[in-house]
Amino acid sequence: MGIFDERVVVITGAARGLGRDYARYFAQDGASVVLADVKDTAAAAAEVAAASPSGAHCRGLAVDVTSRASVEAMARQVREEFGRLDVLINNAGLWRGLADAKLLNCPDEIWDAAWGVNVTGSLRCFQAAVPLMAERGWGRIVNISSMASRSGSDAYGLTKSTVENMTRGMAKEAGPFGVTVNCIAPGISAFEAAGSQLANADAVVAGNVIKRFGTSRDLYAAMTYLCQPSGDWVTGQVLRVDGGAGLA
């Protein structure tokens, strides 16, 4: 028995990185998983299915979360193929290079892309997911912010602080349908993918209470709490999973 047996989980931004890891863990815990990404997800979906002990039902879907039509097509496909949706992980996000784009000279294309994917993309997926979840009166949505949400000095931090604030509004609107909406704010996780991109990686770890980078497992542990029935009374919250970033 897996903790997510029978559940259908959609993870956006699952072609690579943390999203791909979450897909693997959910499948290993019994879920059917839809890996949605603007990049090709065929390889990731095959790998996730192969790594799952029960041969989980996995589907890779080409989805651009910034496009209403694309997200609505995803929801239709999920209904047709799986008949239900239980969990949405709003993981698709742009971050590489964004923290360097400070406000005064932030290029329009970086500003627009950051808001489009990180904020509008999460909103679009929320809008498409809640009606599907409402059909069964139960659902879980987890938005993904960042430790950078405390920074008001770049496009990335600003979009992520909006994701946290939006989580509270989403929770209020989705609650009557039996759907909780929470947010995980990771510290720097999966060093190969993230830390190696940072010039100040050592300084970031030094600022953590727990002196290491995070792992996708650390973040998934928080997700499992929020997405199981035991999390039924937790909504509108931001859970910082960051080794105590900034407290040291």
Ligand SMILES: NC(=O)c1ccc[n+]([C@@H]2O[C@H](COP(=O)([O-])OP(=O)(O)OC[C@H]3O[C@@H](n4cnc5c(N)ncnc54)[C@H](O)[C@@H]3O)[C@@H](O)[C@H]2O)c1
């Ligand atoms: N890696 C970290 O240390 C870290 C820390 C804090 C927060 N986060 C957040 O976690 C999430 C995942 O981070 P990651 O490091 O795995 O990122 P990543 O860049 O490795 O992967 C992000 C994925 O999102 C996809 N994506 C981008 N635009 C999309 C769109 N329009 N529609 C659909 N998919 C799209 C990309 O194709 C990619 O596969 C992001 O939201 C990021 O901001 C990551």
